[in-house]
Amino acid sequence: MKIAEILFWPVAMDVKYKEVEAMPDNYIDVCFFNGAIRNSEQKHLAELLRNKSKTLIAFGACAQLGGVPGLANESNAQEIFKTVYHNSPSTKNLTGSEPTQVVELAEGEVELPIFFDEVKPLDKIVAVDYYLPGCPPPPKIIFNAVEAIASGTLPPKGSILAPETAVCDECPRKKEEKRITEIKRIIEFTPVPEKCLLEQGIICMGPATRGGCDAKCLQANMPCTGCGGPRPNAEEQGAAMISALSTVLGIEDEKADNYSANELASQIKDPLGTFYKYALPSAIINKRYKK
Amino acid sequence: MSEYNPKIIGFLCNWCSYAGADLAGVSRFQYPPNIRVIRVMCSGRVHPSFILKAFKNGVDGVLIAGCHTPNDCHYISGNFKAERRVAVLKNLLTQLGLEPERLRLEWISAAEGEKFSKTVKEMTEDIRKLGPSPMKQEANE
Numbered sequence A: 001m002k003i004a005e006i007l008f009w010p011v012a013m014d015v016k017y018k019e020v021e022a023m024p025d026n027y028i029d030v031c032f033f034n035g036a037i038r039n040s041e042q043k044h045l046a047e048l049l050r051n052k053s054k055t056l057i058a059f060g061a062c063a064q065l066g067g068v069p070g071l072a073n074e075s076n077a078q079e080i081f082k083t084v085y086h087n088s089p090s091t092k093n094l095t096g097s098e099p100t101q102v103v104e105l106a107e108g109e110v111e112l113p114i115f116f117d118e119v120k121p122l123d124k125i126v127a128v129d130y131y132l133p134g135c136p137p138p139p140k141i142i143f144n145a146v147e148a149i150a151s152g153t154l155p156p157k158g159s160i161l162a163p164e165t166a167v168c169d170e171c172p173r174k175k176e177e178k179r180i181t182e183i184k185r186i187i188e189f190t191p192v193p194e195k196c197l198l199e200q201g202i203i204c205m206g207p208a209t210r211g212g213c214d215a216k217c218l219q220a221n222m223p224c225t226g227c228g229g230p231r232p233n234a235e236e237q238g239a240a241m242i243s244a245l246s247t248v249l250g251i252e253d254e255k256a257d258n259y260s261a262n263e264l265a266s267q268i269k270d271p272l273g274t275f276y277k278y279a280l281p282s283a284i285i286n287k288r289y290k291k
Numbered sequence B: 001m002s003e004y005n006p007k008i009i010g011f012l013c014n015w016c017s018y019a020g021a022d023l024a025g026v027s028r029f030q031y032p033p034n035i036r037v038i039r040v041m042c043s044g045r046v047h048p049s050f051i052l053k054a055f056k057n058g059v060d061g062v063l064i065a066g067c068h069t070p071n072d073c074h075y076i077s078g079n080f081k082a083e084r085r086v087a088v089l090k091n092l093l094t095q096l097g098l099e100p101e102r103l104r105l106e107w108i109s110a111a112e113g114e115k116f117s118k119t120v121k122e123m124t125e126d127i128r129k130l131g132p133s134p135m136k137q138e139a140n141e
């Protein structure tokens, strides 16, 4: 059954931006937009496709939350250029050059997109109708979304097209009592296969993360790193995870003489990278601030 | 320019620290007017998102005050939970470009009006030395 015609798909079809620009407004029924906004070309495309589409869906963790590339918000454009073009060990930049916006060549003028200071999720640039989480989005929820579109049963605008559950709710591992005495990394020991990883001291983002993936990573013996974004009703993922972890970590030893909250906290080596792996640009504090 | 006046949000638990602040008032212990107090039932009620939001909105410091550990929290261990949250948040805030001293945790009992006034004085001075929060400018825009 044919339910749609594909009009634009940069990775699979050769359709030029000009052809999209020539379409009347609202010509496209549904646009699945993937990727965060980091440069002026992406911003242009976001604005263009918003105008041309009746329904705009932020597809995947990058468009929804900023994604892994959003961790670059720990730096700004200048710092990134400094590392990439000057300081990285494999770089030999004898003339100290950096990309220039406009370059004159014999064939004409070549223009590069402007590299912004910050990575932003799609909804900080244009209005977004729906969100389809995941890195990558699980096939099942893509299929559900396509079905809802085809049958005209999409939920109210602004909805996240994934179940109202946390990853823990879908996780097949046995949960007993969450009390942990220390944080361990997955490379340091072999966890018991059927048991909740968090209960074994591994930071698993499951309690703070929206389900819909059937806890895929847990089925492959890896902790959830949070690609589904904040769990339902959580204001943001990092705060939800810090809260969850503080509830279970060290509670056995609170009254012991050598108990130290700071020592426990120091076992979490990179809180920013761990708790905001996919969601820094959409977090309450969405970047590193400079003095 | 006049002296920089930091803005501090204080989350005080109902059973100990809020009563301690009240005692400071009743006993006329002086403390700077830089703190804005929010009463919560327990220091364990302060979700990390409250603290992040306060900073995002441009406050210069956040004080969480609760009942003394190990045995005084009226909800048994809310204060321990608050202590771990604050410890993790300090490391996170450092990565986000904020001095960890801007977030402070103190145990203040209902009898420690003087400790409340001393804490607010110290904190105001410490933050005055640090200067305005780097998030302040953007929050005011």
Ligand code: SF4
Pocket: A167, A168, A169, A171, A172, A173, A175, A195, A196, A197, A198, A199, A204, A205, A206, A207, A215, A218, A223, A224
């Ligand atoms: S914390 Fe991780 S391992 Fe434990 S139940 Fe949740 S998703 Fe599964």
Ligand code: SF4
Pocket: A134, A135, A167, A209, A210, A213, A214, A215, A216, A217, A218, A223, A224, A225, A226, A227, A228, A229
């Ligand atoms: S378990 Fe977590 S990281 Fe893995 S697919 Fe699901 S949400 Fe993403």
Ligand code: FES
Pocket: B013, B014, B015, B016, B017, B041, B042, B043, B044, B065, B066, B067, B072, B073, B074, B075, B076, B078, B079
């Ligand atoms: S009631 Fe005071 S800290 Fe819990």
